[in-house]
Amino acid sequence: MSNANIPPIPNLGARTDEVTIFAGPCSVESTEQFEEVAECVADLGLKWVRGGAFKPRTNPHSFQGLGEEGLKIMKAAGDKYGLLTLTEVMDSAHCELVHSYVDGLQVGARNFQNFSLLKKIGQVTAESKKMVLYKRGFAGSIAEWLAACDYLTAEGNDNIMLCERGLRTFETATRFTLDIAAVPVVHKQSLYPICIDVSHPAGQRDLVPSLAYAAVAAGADSLMIEVHPNPPEAKSDGPQQLTPDQFRKLVGELREIAAVFGKKIV
Numbered sequence: 607m608s609n610a611n612i613p614p615i616p617n618l619g620a621r622t623d624e625v626t627i628f629a630g631p632c633s634v635e636s637t638e639q640f641e642e643v644a645e646c647v648a649d650l651g652l653k654w655v656r657g658g659a660f661k662p663r664t665n666p667h668s669f670q671g672l673g674e675e676g677l678k679i680m681k682a683a684g685d686k687y688g689l690l691t692l693t694e695v696m697d698s699a700h701c702e703l704v705h706s707y708v709d710g711l712q713v714g715a716r717n718f719q720n721f722s723l724l725k726k727i728g729q730v731t732a733e734s735k736k737m738v739l740y741k742r743g744f745a746g747s748i749a750e751w752l753a754a755c756d757y758l759t760a761e762g763n764d765n766i767m768l769c770e771r772g773l774r775t776f777e778t779a780t781r782f783t784l785d786i787a788a789v790p791v792v793h794k795q796s797l798y799p800i801c802i803d804v805s806h807p808a809g810q811r812d813l814v815p816s817l818a819y820a821a822v823a824a825g826a827d828s829l830m831i832e833v834h835p836n837p838p839e840a841k842s843d844g845p846q847q848l849t850p851d852q853f854r855k856l857v858g859e860l861r862e863i864a865a866v867f868g869k870k871i872v
Contacts, residue, residue, distance in 0.1 A: 718743025728761025781809025
């Protein structure tokens, strides 16, 4: 199934009764790995598959991603399973390349205030209006986050989805501290929808479901959940990634919770 047969990319800035899930592995590692996850996502009736082609790693000797080969794998899987694709852009030099392959561009926490990158992404997506998923920085305030959105919108694209992914605090029981209050605050102070990345603040897969339940209950417009066919063998962030079976179970539970609030998981 080609992704040319699915509806145009929605403007996620318009809030609906849908809770969108962006699911996929932390890193695109191979065609087989990514397609197994994409098939699972499609079978659940979800719309988006995500993965990292270019990986920002703290340790320069860690796996850095497959680059353009990873983008090709993502596009092929999106075409095959009728899914929209999302990946992170790390460098202004990669913007056009990434834009040519995927349906949504992600700005990671490390580039939270990389204003030249934000402007470049705004320029590259000005005509296509492809969604930009913009993550909050490790120590960024909500006011700084919202203000920086203007670097994107000033270039002509207002199809922005904010993403709360946890803050760096004194707490060590979790990888990051999830600011669940960011959901109602962002809704109060802006018109942007907000995604909760439940994998990064958890850091441990057994904590992911509880954070996902809380995100839906708090009114999040979207969730980001990392899924890998074999997490112990993952080249990045294995401990926080769900297996496909665990992900299927979680989606079923989230659909029940969303229904309580008159919403549906897509």
